[in-house]
Amino acid sequence: MLRYLRQYRTADFRQLLRNQRTPHQRTTASLAGKTVVIAGATSGVGLAAAQEVARFGGRLALVARNEAKARAVQAQLERDFGADASVFLADFARLADVHRVAVELLERLERIDVLINSAGVHCTRRQTTEDGFELVFAVNHLAPFALTYRLLPRMRQAGAGRVLQVNSQGHRFGGLNLGDLDWRRRFYVGLLAYGASKTAQLLTVWDFADRLAGSGVTINAMHPGEVRSGIGQNNGPLYRAFHRFVVAPFLADARVAGESLHLLAAAPGLAGVSGRYFNRTLPEKPAPHALDRAVGRQLWARTMELTGVPDDL
Template sequence: MFPYLKEYRMADLRAMLRNQRRPHRRTEASLAGKTVVIAGSSSGVGLAAAREVARAGGRLVLLARNEAKAQAVREALRRDFGADPSLHLADFARLAEVERVAEELLDAHERIDVLINSAGVYTTRRQLTDEGNELTFGVNHLAPFLLTVRLLPRMREAGRGRILQVNSQGHRFGGLDLRDLTWRRRLFLGLRAYGASKTAQLLSVWELADRLEGSGVTVNAMHPGEVRTGIGLNNGPLYRWYQRRLVDPWLADARVAGESLHTLAAAPELEGVSGRYFNKTHLEKPAPHALDRRVGRDLWQRTLELTGVDDDI
C-alpha cells in the first residue's frame, strides 16, 4: 500500500502499527481565555475539534468556506456549550482569499493562542485552482502554509502559541515531485496527490519549527485517526456509496480526532514540543521520504514562491 515500504526500519513499522491501535491520550486542561482558530471547522475533524475546544472553555474563531454550513455549526456550539464563536469565510482553493482572511483575523483578534489547520480535500480527478495549483496541493499544503505564516507575527509578539497541522498517515502514499507539482507529466492518482500534499506539509513543518526555535511558538503535525467525516464525498455518487457503505462502518467517531487535537492544543506536558509528528496523540516517525531535509529545503523555496511569502519568518 505504501510505495516506499522497503525503506522503513522494522522497529518504526511496528511502532506505527502499535500507535494505530493505541487509544488517544486525553487531557482535562482548560482552554479558558485562549483564542483558538480552526480552519475547516464546518465538518469532520475540524468540527470535532471545535466542539472539544468549546467544551474546554476556549474562545473559538471558526474558518469555513460555506456560510450556511458554518452558521449551523455556530448555532450548535451556542446551543450545546454556550459558546460564542466568531466566523470568517474563505475558500482555501484561492490563495488571495487566504491572504484576505488572514488580514481580517489579525484585525479582529488581539490574540491567537492556537491555530488548527484542518481544511482538507481528497479528489480522484486532477483539478487546478484559479491560480494554477493542483487542488489537493493548494488546499492541503499551500493555503494552510500561507495562513500560518500570516498569523505567525501575532503569536510571536505574544511569545507563545501552538500551531497544529492536521496531516495524515496518507503522507506515506508519497507522490511529491517538485518538478511536477501540477501532475502535468504523470498519470494523476488521487491517493498519490493526497500523499504529495501531506508530505509537503510535513516537510514544511520541520522547516518552520527550525525557524521558530526559541520564539515560544510551536508547530506540530498530527494524524487525526481514521474517522468518519465528509472527506472524499466531493467525488461523485459511486465514490459516496463506496465511502458510506464500505469504508465508514470501519471508522471511528470523529470525536477521537477532536479530543486528540484538544490534547495537543492544551496539555501542559506538550509545552515547548515542536517539529514533531503525532499519530493522534502519540509521537511517531513519519515515512522516510517525509524526513528528507534536502527535499524539504527545495520544497520550502517553491512554497514561498507559490504563496508569495518572503523568507523573513
C-alpha cells in the same frame, strides 16, 4: 508500492502498528482565555475539534468557505457550550482569500493561542484552482502554509502559541515530485496526490519548527485517526458507495480527532514540544520521504514563491 515499503525500518513499522492499536490520550486541560483559530470547522475533524475547544472554554474563530454551514456551527457551539465563536470566510482554493482572511484575523483577534489547520480535500480526478494549482496541493498544502505563515507573527509577539497541522497517514503514499507539483506531467492518482500534499505539509512543518525555535511558539503535525467525516464526498457515486459500504463501517467517531486535537492544543506537558508528528496523540516517526530535509528546503523555497508570503519569518 514495494519501493515505499522498503524505505521503512522494522522498528518504525512496529511503532506504527502499536500506535494504531493504542487508544488516544485525553485531557481536561482548560482553554479558558485562549483564542483558537480553526480552518475547516464545518465538518468532520475540524468540527469535532471546535466542539472540544468550546467544551473546555476556548474562544473560537472559525475559518470556512461556506457561510451558511459556518453560521450553523457557530449557533450550535453557542447553544451547546455557550461558546464565543466568530466566523471568517475564505476559500482555501483561492490564495487571495487566504491572504485576506489572515489580515482580517490579525485585525480582529488581539491574540491567537492556537491555530488548527483542518481544511482538506481528497479528489480522485485532477482539478485545478482559479490560481492554476492542482486543487488538493492548493487546499491541503499551499493554503494552510500561507495562513500559518501570516498568523505566526501574532503568536511570536506573544511569545507563545501552538500550530497544529492536521496531516494524515496518507502522507505515507508519497507522490511528491518537485518537478511536477501540479500533476501536469504524470498520470493523476488521487491517493498519490493526497499523499504528495500531506508530505509537502510535513516537510514544511520541520522547517517552520526550526525557524520558531526559542520563540515560545510550537508547530506539530498530527494524523487525526481514521474517523467518520465528509472527506471524499466531492468524488463520484462509485467512490461514495465504496466509502459508505466498505470504508465507513470501520471508521471511528470524529470525537477521537477532536479530543486528540484538544490534548495537543492544551496539555501543559506539550508546551515546548515542536516539530513532531503525532498519530492522534502518540508520537510517531513519519515516512522516510517526509523526513528528507534537502527536499524540504527546496519545497520551502517553492512554497514561499507560490504562496507569495513575505520572507520575514
